[in-house]
Each structure stands twice: as C-alpha cells, then as structure tokens.
Amino acid sequence: MRSAQFAAAVAAFAGFAAAKTCTKDIEISEPTPVIDCDVVDADITVKESVAGALSIEGPKQLKGDLIINNASNILSISSSSINSIGGRLEFQALNSLNSINMDSLESVKEIVMKKLTALQTITFGSDTVTKAESVEITDTDLSSLSGLMLTSVKDLNINNNDRLTKFDSALVNVTGQLLINSNGRDMEITLNDLETASEIQIGNVKTFEVPKLSVVKASLKFDQCDKLESFNAPNLTKITDALAFINNKKLSNVTFPKLTEIGGDLRIVNNTELTEITGFPKLESAASINFGGNFEDIEMPKLDRVSGTAEVSTTSTKDDFCKFFEKADSDGVIRGGADCTFDNKDANQGGETKGGRKTDGSSSSSDNSGDNEDAAGIVGVNTALMGLALIAGVAQLL
C-alpha cells in the first residue's frame, strides 16, 4: 500500500515536471523554431514567408491542428518529436515541398494534403502504425504512399496524383468512404488485409485487389477504369447498397464467387468488352437490376429475389439474354417486373434505353431522334448514379 502510494506520487510528480503544456496558438515564422512545450493544447500554423527546411522539434503531443498553407518556398517539413495530432494535419499549396518526414507520428485525426505538386516522399510513423479518421491526398507528385501506414481509417480519398501508380496498404477497415480516382495511369491497388469497407468508389485504376474483403457496408462502384480488365472479389459475401460497373472499356471478367446479397441496385452499363455475366454463382438477391451492354450470356443460378425492376438491354442479336429475364419475371423472382430488349445498338447507354427487339417479336418503342435520345440515355445513367451517391451519403449519416 505504502509503496504503491509512493510510486503514484513519484509518477504524478514526474509527469508534472516532464510535461510542459502550452495553451496558446503558435505561429511559426522561421524554419527552425524553438518550441519549449511537450504538449501543445492549441494550433500550430506556419507563416507563408517561411522558406527552406522546416524542422519542428519539441512538442510531442499536439492537441489542435498543424496547418501549413501557401508557403511556396518550404522545401521539406520534418519533426521527430510530434507523435500525435489531435486535430488536422493540413498541408496545402506548398509548391516547392519535396519531402515530409514525421517519423514519430502515430496518430492524426485528419490529414489533408492538397496541391503539393513537388512532393515526392512522405514518412509517417517509423515502425509504428498511423491511425487517422480521415485522409485526403490530392494533386501531389507522390509516386508512392508507402509512408502512410494505416490499418484503420474512416475516410480515405486519393485523387489526381499523376505519378501515383501503386497503392499497397495494410488497411483492415475503412468505415467511411474509400475514394480512389484519377491518379497515375495504370494504377494498381492491392489491399491484401482489407476486411470491411463502407462506400468504395474506384476510377481510373488498372487493378484493384481485395482478397479478404468480406462485407461492403455501402456501395462498390467502378467508373471509367479504362485499363481494368477484370475484378474478382473472392471473399465478398454481402454488399449493403449498390454494386456498379460503368464505362470500363476493357473490363471482360467480373467474378463474385461468394456474393449472396446486394441490398441496392446491381448496375452494369457500358463495359463494352464484357460479353457475359456469369460471375455471380451464389447471388440470391438484389433490389433492382440495370444492365446495358454487349451481353451474349447470363447465368445467375441462385437468383430468387429482385424486389424492384430489371431494366436490361443488349446489343446481341440472340434472344437468350432476354429469355433469362423473362423466365425470372414469370417465375416471380423479379417483383417489379423485367423489361428487356436485345439487338439494341444503343444498349450500352443503359438498360432504360429504348430500342431493340423483344422476345415476343415486337420492337421496343424507340423515339429514335438521334442526339436527343443519346442525351436522354446519358442523363439516365448519371441521375441514377447520383441517386446512388445520395443514398450512400444518407446511409452514412445514419
């Protein structure tokens, strides 16, 4: 008892002596500032005039934000003392910034890095792991994000980093949005440990590997991935909202061997190399189906409940594709009814597109007035997508 009290007293005294807390905001005006605080319970900002190698040593814990914006002559930013940032790390419009080295940093609430057009390397946390609620990396010259060692994040948004062609990450859970779009051509993404995710939107990538992904709690969407040839989700069983593949011009193979349930719309439109939909051997249910493309074959042997409609169309001159949907409709599988056309040259504009033939020999009412119809088709796809985005957004608020 006595020794425990003594130890507690010593610990309290040592803690008091060691941790000097500063509570006023700090504005840094030179590259090697002296900051005599262990804890900064305030924000640190850096003046636009600071130039050269900025080194922030001293503070270990920053409870507020670290903000460095518009300092176009800063070449590098380093700190080996800061290990946590309770607020935001925001680095924006630093045109000459080449490297960031904060090798003690283990946790940050939010990371925003934008318009860092010369930034080539980042190091956060040496052998530890960085946790963050939200990370946005936009418009940098980074060719690698290996400095970002995250296992868990709420939102991760990586876009418009022209030289970024690879993203390998040990991420396990993404609870908010994972948005990866418009980075380097042929970008390859490998998330070998990802187990659960919420909203996933992928654009302009060549490969997206998620071998362990088992649940998507919002939507999974691939849009305009010009080099994506195949996507396989070997362990994915459930998607709470929508699954969409839109405008992926080389995509020819889509496989979801364990997927049983899609809570929202299943939309596969304008992937002109995708001629068969046979990668859903276990799929039992979806809220609605919208297919438009060059489909010759479809197999969904377990499908038994589509609560809404199936609006589907193919350029194929064979009627097999439509026969599948008509049978599913007459078997009562598609509760909202199926509307299918084949031999429709405009099928890639989306399943709602009129035109083509029906299996009963009639032709679909086609107000073929050239541009107008094209425009209507495109609008159809986009408004539907926006609807999905909205639903996903609302779902996240809940």
Ligand SMILES: *[C@@H]1O[C@H](CO)[C@@H](O)[C@H](O)[C@H]1NC(C)=O
């Ligand atoms: C940085 O500069 C841009 C344009 O010059 C300006 O709009 C922005 O407000 C500045 N940001 C800060 C934090 O000063």
Ligand SMILES: *[C@@H]1O[C@H](CO)[C@@H](O)[C@H](O)[C@H]1NC(C)=O
């Ligand atoms: C990931 O999520 C699962 C299930 O929600 C949880 O059990 C696990 O601890 C999380 N892992 C990490 C690294 O956040």
Ligand SMILES: *[C@@H]1O[C@H](CO)[C@@H](O)[C@H](O)[C@H]1NC(C)=O
């Ligand atoms: C697949 O997901 C399940 C959880 O649904 C998990 O237990 C299993 O380990 C995963 N398999 C692989 C190969 O990742």
Ligand SMILES: *[C@@H]1O[C@H](CO)[C@@H](O)[C@H](O)[C@H]1NC(C)=O
């Ligand atoms: C179909 O996809 C291609 C790119 O793969 C795109 O150029 C075209 O605009 C898309 N068509 C529609 C109707 O969205």
Ligand SMILES: *[C@@H]1O[C@H](CO)[C@@H](O)[C@H](O)[C@H]1NC(C)=O
């Ligand atoms: C499609 O991809 C799956 C999974 O990667 C693979 O097993 C299958 O052989 C591929 N099918 C074709 C026709 O390439």
